[in-house]
Amino acid sequence: MPLAPLTTFELGGPARFFCQATTSENVGWALRWAGDQNLPVFVLGGGSNVVVGDGGFAGLVLQLVVRGTEFRSQGDHVVLEAQAGEPWDDVVAAAVARDLAGIECLSGIPGTAGATPIQNVGAYGQEVADTLRSLRVLDRRTLEARELPAADCGFAYRNSIFKREPGQAIVLSVCFALRPGARPVLAYRELANALADRARPSLSEVREAVLDLRRKKSMVYDASDPNRRSAGSFFTNPIVSADVAAAVSTQAVGERLVQAPEEVPQFPLPDGHVKLAAGWLVERAGVKRGLRMGAVGVSSRHALALVHHGGGCTADLIRLAVHVRDTVAARFGITLQPEPVFLGVAWPPLPSE
Ligand SMILES: Cc1cc2nc3c(=O)[nH]c(=O)nc-3n(C[C@H](O)[C@H](O)[C@H](O)COP(=O)(O)OP(=O)(O)OC[C@H]3O[C@@H](n4cnc5c(N)ncnc54)[C@H](O)[C@@H]3O)c2cc1C
Structure with a gap:
């Protein structure tokens, strides 16, 4: 097949x-x-x-491809249960249509509901770990189904026990605890700016604003988009120590990439680490949007998305991805890690590893 x-x-x-x-x-x-x-x-x-x-x-x-979505009132929450094969964006649309807050910023992410916990899908200031209450999983060893509380999923930025220990469990369904009529989360500056003229945006307005922002970056799957053959962001945002982050800022100022250290996008985390913007590193390392290497290239609308233009092969894609990773490593000393899962092919280690 x-x-x-x-x-x-x-x-x-x-x-x-x-x-x-x-x-x-x-x-x-x-x-x-x-x-x-x-x-x-x-x-x-x-x-x-x-x-x-x-x-x-x-x-x-x-x-x-197991389908189905169910809503149940539970105290001041509504529990949304989606079967694993339900298209994720249909789940978000159904929640927003019922004025249930909690996953509206995750509009437009392709794929299925059952895959969302695998890398703790996130965008525009929300991630599934924020509202996921529990999952029904099938233990691949015992073939027994059981309920797993979200607290046991080891969620982190684009990570979970499912990604760290693949092959252990299959997600059969996911349960979210959503808040009826609650105010939307506008934690992401770009989204807040897009809605700045609304005093109190509705969940539908937030969803439309997210879809609009995503379309401009080719981050919504669209069959007519030349950047459509991608996996979204190919690299995760690197999480580094505060010292490494400060060194990147100093280097950027020294090399006149920015005028002031604050212009380097950095997101301090509660544990003292700092999340850097992988897209910024890629572009400042000299990899341009729209770069072509044969049948593959960098999206013309997003420096982090690698794109297959048709007629290529996976070896071409990996060659390009390694080129991007090594260019960033050579310039900033930071090793980008790929976000997608590899099947039947390994992600090549750095030459020094
Ligand atoms: C245009 C575009 C934009 C994107 N934007 C974002 C974004 O904003 N944020 C984000 O986080 N991701 C984003 N992604 C990545 C991707 O859409 C998500 O990771 C999505 O959750 C993957 O779902 P899928 O059903 O396609 O999973 P697949 O690609 O089929 O599988 C991904 C992994 O999940 C495992 N898996 C899938 N289903 C199950 C299951 N039921 N049980 C156990 N394991 C399972 C697979 O084995 C594999 O390891 C984007 C991708 C594209 C193409």
Whole structure:
């Protein structure tokens, strides 16, 4: 089964076996079958955060297409339960339409509801860990389903136990605790600026503003967009010590990239570390938006998005990604880490590693 059409990069070879699970029971059945054949299993959602190797995957790719969304009132909250295969943006749209606050800034993110906890999906000042209450997961070893409180998911910036320890559990459904009629979160400056003329923006206005900002950066999947074949941001924002962050600012001023250290985008974290903006590092290291390397390139609208323009292969994409990583490392001494998950191909280590 070709996997390229099932990924937003539209790259990569075939899966030896492929199965779509339309019910949770199907998931258990497929895992049992693969276990009997001694085959590795990869769980696929919408394919919007996966890099598949050109040789494909010599195991079973199990795509979760289990659908359904339910709303239940619980005290002063409404619990939204979405089955894993539900398209994420439909879930957000349904919550916003019911005036339920908590996930409105996560509008327009491609993929499925079940994948959102994997890297603790986040954007525009919100992340799923803020409102996720619990998950129903299937233990891949025992094949037993159980409820997992969000507090046990080890959420961090673009990370969770699911990403740190892949292959342990399959997310069957996710439960969010949303606040009826609550004010939207406008913690992200770009979003707050876009809504500055509204005294009290509604959740729908926030959703529209987020979609608008995302469209301008090709961060909403659009079949007519030349930047559409991507995984969104290819690199995560690096989290560094305060000393390293200060050194980057000093270097940027010394090299006249900025006039004052405050102009270097930096986000101090509660534990004393500092989050740097990967896109800023990429552009200031000299990698330009719109750069082309054959069939792949950097998005013309976002320095962090690597794009396949058609007719290329995964090796081309990885060559470009390594070029970007190494250019930033050579200029700033900071090693960018890729955000997508690699299947059937490994992310190459730095030459010094
Ligand atoms: C244009 C664009 C914009 C994007 N913007 C953002 C953004 O703003 N913020 C952000 O955080 N991400 C963003 N992404 C990345 C991506 O959309 C998210 O990570 C999304 O949650 C991936 O969902 P998916 O269903 O496509 O997962 P896939 O790509 O199919 O899988 C991703 C990982 O999750 C695992 N997985 C999937 N479903 C399950 C399941 N049910 N149980 C266990 N494991 C599972 C897979 O095995 C794999 O490891 C963007 C991507 C694109 C293409």
